[in-house]
Amino acid sequence: MLRRPFFWVIALVIAVFALAPILAGDVELRESLLLAAVYITLASNLNLMLGYAGYVNFGSIVFFGLGGYICVYLMGAQGWPLAAAALAAGVGVSLAAFLFGLGILRLRGAFFALSTIGVNEAIQAFVSNFDPWGGSAGLYLSTELFQPLGGPMQALWIVYFLLVAVMGLSLYLSYAIKASKFGLGLLAIGQNENAAAVLGVPTWRYKALVYSASAFLPAIAGGLYFFKSAFIQPADAFDLSLSTEAIVIAMLGGQGTITGPALGAYLYEELRGWLLTSETFSNFQLVIAGALLLVIVLFAPGGLMGWIYGRWPRLRKVLE
Amino acid sequence: MLGIFASIVDGVLVGSVYGLAAMGLTLIWGVMDVINLTHGAAIVAGMFGLYLLTNALGLPPYAALPPVLVAGFAVGVLLYWIAVHRMIGRPPLMSLLSTFAVNLVLIGLGTAVWGTVLFNVAVTLPSVSWGRYTFPGTHILAAVLTAAIAGILYLFLYRTRLGKAVRAVAGNREAAELVGIPTTRVLSLAFGLGVALAGVSGMLIGTLFPFTVLSGDAYQLKSFVVTVLGGLGNPTGALLGGIALGLVEGLATPFMPVSWTLVIEFALFVVVLIAFPAGIFAFRRS
Numbered sequence: 001m002l003r004r005p006f007f008w009v010i011a012l013v014i015a016v017f018a019l020a021p022i023l024a025g026d027v028e029l030r031e032s033l034l035l036a037a038v039y040i041t042l043a044s045n046l047n048l049m050l051g052y053a054g055y056v057n058f059g060s061i062v063f064f065g066l067g068g069y070i071c072v073y074l075m076g077a078q079g080w081p082l083a084a085a086a087l088a089a090g091v092g093v094s095l096a097a098f099l100f101g102l103g104i105l106r107l108r109g110a111f112f113a114l115s116t117i118g119v120n121e122a123i124q125a126f127v128s129n130f131d132p133w134g135g136s137a138g139l140y141l142s143t144e145l146f147q148p149l150g151g152p153m154q155a156l157w158i159v160y161f162l163l164v165a166v167m168g169l170s171l172y173l174s175y176a177i178k179a180s181k182f183g184l185g186l187l188a189i190g191q192n193e194n195a196a197a198v199l200g201v202p203t204w205r206y207k208a209l210v211y212s213a214s215a216f217l218p219a220i221a222g223g224l225y226f227f228k229s230a231f232i233q234p235a236d237a238f239d240l241s242l243s244t245e246a247i248v249i250a251m252l253g254g255q256g257t258i259t260g261p262a263l264g265a266y267l268y269e270e271l272r273g274w275l276l277t278s279e280t281f282s283n284f285q286l287v288i289a290g291a292l293l294l295v296i297v298l299f300a301p302g303g304l305m306g307w308i309y310g311r312w313p314r315l316r317k318v319l320e
Numbered sequence: 321m322l323g324i325f326a327s328i329v330d331g332v333l334v335g336s337v338y339g340l341a342a343m344g345l346t347l348i349w350g351v352m353d354v355i356n357l358t359h360g361a362a363i364v365a366g367m368f369g370l371y372l373l374t375n376a377l378g379l380p381p382y383a384a385l386p387p388v389l390v391a392g393f394a395v396g397v398l399l400y401w402i403a404v405h406r407m408i409g410r411p412p413l414m415s416l417l418s419t420f421a422v423n424l425v426l427i428g429l430g431t432a433v434w435g436t437v438l439f440n441v442a443v444t445l446p447s448v449s450w451g452r453y454t455f456p457g458t459h460i461l462a463a464v465l466t467a468a469i470a471g472i473l474y475l476f477l478y479r480t481r482l483g484k485a486v487r488a489v490a491g492n493r494e495a496a497e498l499v500g501i502p503t504t505r506v507l508s509l510a511f512g513l514g515v516a517l518a519g520v521s522g523m524l525i526g527t528l529f530p531f532t533v534l535s536g537d538a539y540q541l542k543s544f545v546v547t548v549l550g551g552l553g554n555p556t557g558a559l560l561g562g563i564a565l566g567l568v569e570g571l572a573t574p575f576m577p578v579s580w581t582l583v584i585e586f587a588l589f590v591v592v593l594i595a596f597p598a599g600i601f602a603f604r605r606s
Contacts, residue, residue, distance in 0.1 A: 050413075056417065103590065104590060104593075104594070107593055107594075109411075110355045110416060113355070113416050114355065115589065115593065118541055118544065118586040118589055119586070121586060122583045125580065126583050128579060129577070129580060240537075244420075244424060247417070283431075284428060284429075286424050286425075286427065286428035287424070287425050287428030289424060290422065290423070290425035293417065293418075293420070293421035294425070297418045298403075
């Protein structure tokens with residue numbers, strides 16, 4: 001893997017993310033890159049389902065929100081340190097996704113998609129009524145929890161670097177899966193699930209595994225993100241528009257590729273920044289995201305990477 | 321036990337309206353294997369159609385039904401040509417995404433115009449008393465109208481030439497094409513009908529409960545549950561599924577807070593899908 005150029009492309013992206021705000025000493029740049037890192041994490045993990053296996057997950061934000069809740073709860077109520085709580089969030093959500101996936105992934109294509117819409121609604125309703133997690137009022141973290149990391153200022157930097165690491169791991173995970181036999185099986189499922197099953201791909205187990213794998217890093221990212229806010233409530237944690245944006249990003253960049261979601265996340269973040277500052281369009285953010293998605297699905301299902309590959313076929317060897 | 325009985329009957333009345341919404345969803349699925357994610361938006365559009373026609377034009381609430389039906393059909397046909405036509409025969413992922421995108425645009429526009437505040441259309445009808453029980457007149461009339469519309473749809477699908485063409489395309493599109501049925505036109509017709517049914521059910525729900533622009537999600541989820549209960553692609557089953565869901569809601573409401581309803585419905589959805597994974601398909605294919 002180390003000999004492949006793409007390995008170093010990812011390393012370069014991580015380095016830019018890590019170094020740019022330090023060199024510029026710019027906190028605003030850091031916050032904007034932090035959001036981009038979260039977008040990239042969500043989109044590239046969604047892409048494991050959407051791009052590889054051809055299964056759309058409308059509720060990928062559940063992983064993020066649930067991870068956030070577990071992490072905040074373990075830190076606030078149980079006094080766990082950040083690293084342990086975030087890891088526990090990742091493992092816990094991943095495990096839950098696996099068990100749940102075993103049941104729900106018996107369903108094919110569209111039925112699975114329907115159930116993922118329901119997952120989000122149901123989990124949000126559950127958390128809003130779950131008293132140990134503060135119900136609809138949510139959970140707060142005391143600022144003292146920032147002390148072990150060297151105070152709030154330094155803690156924000158540490159959280160940023162951790163999120164960049166999670167983003168990098170997401171990209172490497174996408175890459176490792178794509179290069180493996182497991183990934184080949186997923187791509188076969190995406191092309192034709194019956195044919196894949198006949199050829200001996202354990203489709204059900206593979207789908208449950210990839211569903212669970214796509215939950216791990218978003219859950220950790222959610223834990224870190226809501227630790228940073230020191231506050232979590234159901235409406236923020238299970239914000240459906242973030243799920244939607246992850247889909248738009250993956251499709252915009254090019255589903256099934258690894259560069260695509262990262263590129264899409266960067267472009268979408270730019271577009272969003274522009275829309276939020278524009279007087280006319282600030283109310284129409286979802287409308288524009290929807291219109292963008294429709295245009296991509298109708299006219300350019302390969303997304304940006306599809307267009308780039310078509311234009312410069314040789315790039316296929318460098319950019320996965 | 322007085323409360324439970326009344327609650328069950330009321331649940332069945334309201335559930336039949338959910339069944340009407342689900343008939344729209346299941347018709348589209350049955351005819352073109354597309355899951356219409358603009359369903360929730362269509363339901364909300366029906367609600368706001370009711371609101372506009374009664375508040376701005378001063379129509380009596382139930383007079384809003386024909387215009388909502390016609391407008392729903394027109395919008396549905398338009399949506400078919402914009403978002404669905406190019407997706408026919410492509411992987412289900414694509415039509416899911418395209419209808420999802422249209423849903424985003426519609427809900428986004430609705431939010432920009434009306435915000436997310438609660439709207440309420442006041443409908444005054446005398447309640448009906450039966451022994452010691454009293455049922456709201458609006459709920460009864462909604463169920464009656466639902467039954468009438470379902471009856472008309474049944475007559476259309478089974479007694480008219482065009483309806484038979486719709487069923488033929490649902491059964492086997494290529495064969496229908498071979499015997500000279502203009503399948504594309506039939507597909508757009510079916511999509512228009514599906515959206516019109518969703519709009520009318522939204523309008524009827526609007527006479528029962530207050531609503532917001534974002535209400536569509538919850539009712540869309542209910543429609544999914546209902547279609548799965550009734551067997552996808554089966555309009556009669558959808559109506560029965562709606563009544564079954566209403567029954568469950570009626571049984572559950574006296575015992576737990578309303579905010580749990582969605583959790584229960586979703587659990588029901590998953591359990592039905594997992595317990596009868598083949599059943600749903602077998603029912604349709606047979």
